[in-house]
Amino acid sequence: MVPLKEARGNYSPINHKISNWGYRIMSKEPKIVVMGSENVGKTTIMEKLIGNIGKVEYNGTTVAIDYGNIILNNRKIHLFGTPGQPRFEFMREITLNGAYFVLLIVDATTGLKDIDKKIINTIHLRNIPYAVFINKIDSCNDEILNNLKKEINELCPNCEHIMKGSALNDKGISKLKLILENI
Template identity: 50%
Template sequence: MKKDEVKVVVIGSSDVGKTTLMENLIDKIGKVEYKGITTAIDYGSLTIKDKKIHFFGTPGQKRFEFMRELALKGTNFALVVLDASKGITKEDEEIIKLLESKKIPYGIFINKTDVGDIDTSEVYNFCNPKFIVKGCAVKKDGLDELINKIMSHT
């Protein structure tokens, strides 16, 4: 990647809203779905203030776990998406441990705050993200703050 380009991997467990988040952050994304389930890596890019951010969204189902490893190669930053209605799951913890073991800086977007909540202190108790933003991808709540945080940490 060029100096003014960054790779951000959007990662999380199944049905947390990764693709919806990307669709509402970026005008046009490439995606492959089967019956509403992402089966390949989503892609889209966004240019802000002369910085091009390449977003790669990973499928969340366990059977596509190998794609996480592929997507994380050469990444500058990861965005972990959590589902506020489910709380922090074992799979969420595994994803965060994977990022930390690879020393990949990451932020957290707590999605679906219209139907649930996760206490940020609970998140900070087990991991050390660069930031936590709460919002609702469907309603586009928190997305401006999220982009600003990503910009300041990449």
């Protein structure tokens, strides 16, 4: 695991202002991009965090950008939820411009898909700090969950947090809020 200070020192100045000491300067209104493949629970998590959000769906699936904001710790945090289908890669790329932090949602019942691995690669290439939330733990067993955690640990050495929960059952949401409060 790279120490936070060193990791932060490497972030691209295009997206993140870096102080003279190599620390990332806290954004007053951080833009967080919620990513992950289709059906993992991105929209549900945003709704649990924020309540009513603006969403564009076709047959229940996000086909543009979900949006909502929340005040945490006196900071207005903007959340942009991206669509997860392969054909919307261009939208994910656009949404990542100016992103302060990425929240990657993974589905415990399906594991990491190719799209998720592509997304992880993109986040690494762009040097954006991120956390992973493993969702739907209500529907998977401990062995699957532990193997998934191992896989994520290996693929995401610079990831700031790996959380787990179940958006549908409000599990892990308050911890997630706490993490977002302190990015």
